[in-house]
Amino acid sequence: MESLIEVFHLDIKLFLAQVVNFAIVFGVIYFFALKPLTAVMGERTKKIEKSLEDAKAIEEKLAETREKYHAEMVKAKKEASLILERATEAAEEKRKEAIAKAKEEIGEIINKEKAQMQMEKAAVLKEIKKEVADLVAAGLEKVLGEKVDEKKDKEIIKRSIIN
Amino acid sequence: MKITARQFAEGLYGSLEERKQGEVNETIKRFAGIIVASGQAGKAEKIIAEFVKIWNRKKGIAVAEIASARKLDRETVKLLDGHIAKLTGAEKIELTEKIDESLLGGAVIRYGDKVADGSLKAKLKNLKEVLVK
Numbered sequence: 001m002e003s004l005i006e007v008f009h010l011d012i013k014l015f016l017a018q019v020v021n022f023a024i025v026f027g028v029i030y031f032f033a034l035k036p037l038t039a040v041m042g043e044r045t046k047k048i049e050k051s052l053e054d055a056k057a058i059e060e061k062l063a064e065t066r067e068k069y070h071a072e073m074v075k076a077k078k079e080a081s082l083i084l085e086r087a088t089e090a091a092e093e094k095r096k097e098a099i100a101k102a103k104e105e106i107g108e109i110i111n112k113e114k115a116q117m118q119m120e121k122a123a124v125l126k127e128i129k130k131e132v133a134d135l136v137a138a139g140l141e142k143v144l145g146e147k148v149d150e151k152k153d154k155e156i157i158k159r160s161i162i163n
Numbered sequence: 164m165k166i167t168a169r170q171f172a173e174g175l176y177g178s179l180e181e182r183k184q185g186e187v188n189e190t191i192k193r194f195a196g197i198i199v200a201s202g203q204a205g206k207a208e209k210i211i212a213e214f215v216k217i218w219n220r221k222k223g224i225a226v227a228e229i230a231s232a233r234k235l236d237r238e239t240v241k242l243l244d245g246h247i248a249k250l251t252g253a254e255k256i257e258l259t260e261k262i263d264e265s266l267l268g269g270a271v272i273r274y275g276d277k278v279a280d281g282s283l284k285a286k287l288k289n290l291k292e293v294l295v296k
Binding site: 126129130132133134136137140141144145148150152153154156157158160161 | 231232233235236238239242243246267268269270281283287288290291292294295296
C-alpha cells in the first residue's frame with residue numbers, strides 16, 4: 001500500500017479531501033439533479049406505460065366496438081331485409097287488392113252501362129212500336145170509318161154476341 | 164142509430180110491396196113525411212136511387228145502355244136485348260140507346276156496374292196494346 005502511494009505520489013490528505021469533495025459534489029448532483037431527473041423519468045415512464053396501456057385498451061375497445069358494429073350491421077341488414085320483404089309483400093297484396101277492386105268497379109260500370117243501354121234500347125223499341133201501333137191504328141180507323149156500313153156493323157155486333 | 168139510404172129504400176119497398184094501386188100514393192106521402200120528420204130529406208135522391216135498384220132486382224128488371232156508332236135496327240136491338248137478358252139473368256130489360264160515332268162499329272153494353280165492350284174502337288185499342296208489347 002505504501003509502495004502504491006509512493007509510486008503515484010499520493011497525498012492521503014489531499015486524496016481524502018478530494019474524496020470528500022467528490023462525495024459532496026456527487027451528493028449535490030444526486031439530490032438536486034439525478035434524483036429529480038430519475039423521478040421525472042420514472043413518472044414519464046409510468047405515463048408512457050399508462051398511455052400504452054390506454055392505447056391498447058382503446059384498441060381493444062375499438063376492435064370490440066367494430067365487432068359489435070359489424071354484428072349490429074348484420075342484424076340491421078337482416079331486419080331491413082325482413083322489413084323490405086314484408087313491405088314488398090304488403091305492397092304486392094295492396095296492388096292485387098287495388099287491381100281486384102278496379103276490376104270490380106270496371107265490371108260494375110260495364111254492367112251499369114249495359115243495363116242503361118238495354119233500358120235505352122227498350123225505350124227506343126217501345127217508342128218505335130208505339131209509333132207503328134199508332135200508325136196502324138190510325139190507318140185502320142180511317143179504313144174502318146169508310147168501310148164499315150150498317151150491314152157490316154150488324155155482323156160485327158152479331159159476331160161479338162156469339163163470341 | 165143512423166138509418167142509411169139503403170135501409171130507407173128497403174123499408175119503402177117493403178111497405179109498398181103488399182099495397183094495392185090506390186094505396187101506393189098514400190104510402191109514399193107518409194114515407195116522405197117520415198123522411199122529412201127525421202131530418203133525412205137531403206138523402207131523398209139516394210133513397211130513390213136505392214129504391215129503384217131494389218125494385219128492379221126484386222122484379223127481375225135490368226137497366227142497360229147500348230152505345231153504337233150508328234142507329235141500330237129493331238132486329239139488332241132485339242138480339243142485344245136477349246143477350247143482355249142472358250148476361251144479367253133478368254126477365255125484363257130497360258134498354259136505352261146511345262149513338263157514339265167514335266166507336267166506329269160494334270156496340271158497348273153497360274148494365275149495372277159492368278161493361279161489355281164489343282166496339283171496333285176497343286178492338287183497335289187492344290190491337291195497339293198488343294203491337295206495343
